[in-house]
Amino acid sequence: MPHVLVKLSTQLLAKSNVDFMNIASRANSNFWSNVQMGPPDVILGVTEAFKKDKSPKKVNLGVGAYRDDNNKPYILPSVRQAEEIIFKKCLNHEYAPIGGDATYANLVAKLGLGDNSLAIKEKRNVTIQTLSGTGALRVGFEFIANHYSHSKEIWLPAPTWGNHPQICNMLRIPHKKYRYYDPRTHGFDLQGCCEDICSIPPGSIILLHACAHNPTGVDPKPEEWQTLSEVIKEKKLLPFFDMAYQGFATGNVDNDAFAVRLFEKDGHQLMLAQSFAKNMGLYGERVGALSFVCADQDTAANIMSQVKILIRTLYSNPAINGSRIVTEILSNPELRAQWLCDVKEMADRIINMRKKLREGIERRGNKLKWQHITDQIGMFCYTGLKPDQVARITKDFHIYLTKDGRISVAGISSSNVDYVAEAIHKVTSS
Ligand SMILES: Cc1ncc(COP(=O)(O)O)c(C=O)c1O
DSSP states (O other): HHHHHHHHHHHHHHHHHHHHHHHHHHHHHHHTOOOOOOOOOOOHHHHHHHOOOOTOEEEEEEOSOBBBBTTTTTTOOOHHHHHHHHHHEEEOOOOOOTTOOOHHHHHHHHHHHHEEEEEHTTOOEEEEEESHHHHHHHHHHHHHHOOOOOOOOEEEEEEEEEEHHHHHHTOOOOOOEEEEEEEETEEEEEHHHHHHTTTSSOOOOEEESSOTTTTTTOOOOHHHHHHHHHHHHHHHOOOOESOOOTTTTTTTTTHHHHHHHHHTTOOEEEEEEOOOTTTTGGGGGGEEEEEEOOSSHHHHHHHHHHHHHHHHHTTTTEEEEEEHHHHHHHSSSSHHHHHHHHHHHHHHHHHHHHHHHHHHHHHTTTOOOOHHHHHHHHEEEOOOHHHHHHHHHHHOEEEEEOOTTTEEEEGTTTTHHHHHHHHHHHHHHH
């Protein structure tokens, strides 16, 4: 073999030995070898599968984001105007205070608790800006884990939004379920709910969806909220309201805050998570709020001091752009009026699609009852489709939804409502 080839093959041999040794030593020193592949997010996984589908007929009813009648993301006119006003102000990009801007906090506290809130008047509330609704829940639950001296059990409605138990698990907070949805009536199970609440240990936390319950679209009626308020008070539980859809249920932000305001009026101390993702379409801006309604001003001051310490270690202080938009809209009377119309328009479109979907299924002579489609409220409808029917509607009709049969009515439009009705009719009749 010529000398040059001998030299090259010796070099290659040496190199492959080095490669092998490198791989071997890397394997030995893999600091993360214990990390197992986690399951994909149930809801975001549906969107991933939808994106891969090449069919022109495909419909995504999985995602909980509003779409207009052309199935496009919607930028609210009030938000557009607010952005223009803010742009012209040439504001700087300094850090926000740890709990966010105080003007923002006051405005959103009033939006949630109401202009006549006694807690706000008596300065017994703590309100801070958070990274949308999820951030509010996370900071709230972390606060419970660190500072709540009573039973740390969190009681969640059955079913609930998947992230509720997940956040509890992440923080190792025990969580349990109380009865909420009755599959036989597709409605609220008041009796089961009250029976379960009566067995919850005093001092525990009860999570309540303030309106437009996700995933069922089933809300208690005003008189049922009244009963819940009484039972929860008698059992000395701490209500934690998750209000991610204020305005989306009835089209009116005051109506949708009924439960929160009732509980405050009834003298509950409570916690409240708010989100502007849905009702202002500010999904990616991550703007929300966490409030505590406390027994007195001193407690509120103590909580504020500790919540700031907690936030400082998590993300230091919140982002400024989203809160500027919310502040502009809520503080400018014209923009506020426009926003209330925008919210109503979104809610009305959803209500209209519910009607059309129900009519479409019934018109085809389907034997099952579909009244729950129009009885339920907000972005989601718990159709009652079984997992095998969900699998079929996805396979045969390219319609994507979560396995529990939940559909986002926001994904339905004038152009696909008939197709969806036909598909639901077919999978429930054969
Ligand atoms: C019940 C419920 N809570 C909270 C959230 C929080 O959403 P975000 O973090 O986008 O504000 C959502 C979003 O889907 C929700 O459905």
